[in-house]
Amino acid sequence: MIDRILSAYVKKLATWFPVVSITGPRQSGKSTLIQNVFSDYEYINLERPDVRANALNDPVSFIENRSDRLIIDEAQYAPDLFSMIQTESDRRGTTGQYILSGSQNFLMLKNVRQSLAGRAGIARLLPLSYTEAQGSAQKPSVDEFMLRGGYPRPYDVGIDLDAYFDAYISSYIERDVKDYLDVRNVDDFRRFLRLCALNAGNLTNYTNIANDLGVSFRTVKSWLSILESSYILFSLPPYFKSAGKRVVKTPKLYFYDTGLLCNLLGIHSLEQLLGHDMFGAVFENLIVAETAKHYYNEGKKPELYFYRDSDKQEVDLIDMYESAAPKLLEIKSSRTYHDRQGRTLAKLGGLLGVPRERCAVIYRGSGPMQLEQYAVINATEYLEFDCPDGTLPGTRAEVGPAAL
Known part of the structure; x- marks a missing residue:
């Protein structure tokens, strides 16, 4: 248990x-x-x-x-x-x-x-969070959790992940989707799921997905709606401080569970995940989904966004749950920190009026580090979410009470 x-x-x-x-x-x-x-x-x-x-x-x-x-x-x-x-x-x-x-x-x-x-x-109730998974016998690392995901059964009985997710997808299609959607061809819906996986972390282009599947724009919207209401995936809306600012208005697409995401991408081992072209997107998906899960587990509604403007300036995640103290997060899958990873973050922190204490780069290396304009936080520390005072996790003890 x-x-x-x-x-x-x-x-x-x-x-x-x-x-x-x-x-x-x-x-x-x-x-x-x-x-x-x-x-x-x-x-x-x-x-x-x-x-x-x-x-x-x-x-x-x-x-x-x-x-x-x-x-x-x-x-x-x-x-x-x-x-x-x-x-x-x-x-x-x-x-x-x-x-x-x-x-x-x-x-x-x-x-x-x-x-x-x-x-x-x-x-x-969403699949296990990273923190909850640490209560299992497996105690997965962040990388292992990305591959395994948070559905409880693989933790309970040690079932092969491919066997589990293949059965899960088949059951989901047969029991839920076919009864409530006009899905004449199950293979089309399976291809739709895989296309959603390939678009994880990207702007949702309904037209491109519809063209790739040979179905209508309306069909894609309907299928996405069912996947969202079933807590398979969710949309991350864009944030814009001013209606007059030229910003992207299309949402991004994410999965609640990276184990399911990896399966749909054809990723079957940790080695394959770490070398995959989509590894950065899977890691970003993990941080965004776990942030949302953190709020749901406390009975709160997440207020999460991303930012991208016409000048291609972008921040991966804006946490607006505390509107008076928003957080800007740049998500990087590397184990090595480079100054360039936080340049846009520092610039947009000033543009959006977010002080440096609330800006951070989340990455897979060691940390934390409090730099002049933002912090650098290890993913494991971020995912612990032990932050009752609303600060960004994993940094307070190391950099002092006035920091994050």
Whole structure:
């Protein structure tokens, strides 16, 4: 059992709301988490055909005859239950009555918003973070974590990664995508996933993807929407301080899990990853995704952006969660620091009004170093995220309390 950071927030939600809804990608560990955190609750799973049939045929009796502390896993399979849960939870007027979980997030959230608005606290469980993976027997390095990713099952049973991700992709397509999208050719959707992987860390060009697949622009937008709502990938929007500034307005594309990303790129070993043309993009994806995961695990909504203007000046990641103290991060996959890696960072820090204490280069070498205009932080230290005061991690003790 690997401790999940989200557990603390989920417990809080159950003291604030009558219903708690936990979403996230398939096989991210939702069922394990809720059964561990709410071990004294009655547990039912609508994946079972007989249980699902009872819920669909008589939702009133299904809810009324159950415990007043109830977990319903894969709740989206019986949408009529949500209205009954609303009625019953209002009647009792207490917190922590129902814990709902589901992998088909577009259906789960639709039902929660329609029937349980204002009554349900929502949490998102993503694959293991780097910090959580350190609680496993494997204790992967940053490079190993990039390849393995954070889905719990490979950590639990030591399954071959290729076998795991091949099964995961097949199951995802068969169980989710075909039911909710007009995917006539499964091979087209597999090629679409691989094209998304090849575009990781790049501006999202819907037209190019559509042309490569031979499908419409609208189809690509629809498929991307499903992948985003299923927490497979996400878009990083551009940041611009002034509407009059000429900046890029197209978002970038990233995967929540670099293990899945590596599999789609045909990367099967650590040696292959380190020598791959996409290694820099995978490392950037790791830092961006882990930053987002950090906020979700604490029950917060990430406010993350990138910056690129018409002069090709760019910063990989702007963390605006604390709007009064934004952070600028340049992400480099090298183990060696060079002055040129931070030149744009220093310049844009001044342009965007971000002081040097909030600017850093994240790289794979040793660190940290506090330079005149920014810090240089080792990726391992950054991914620890032990920064309760909102500072950039991994630098305070080494460079003094006035630094990052």
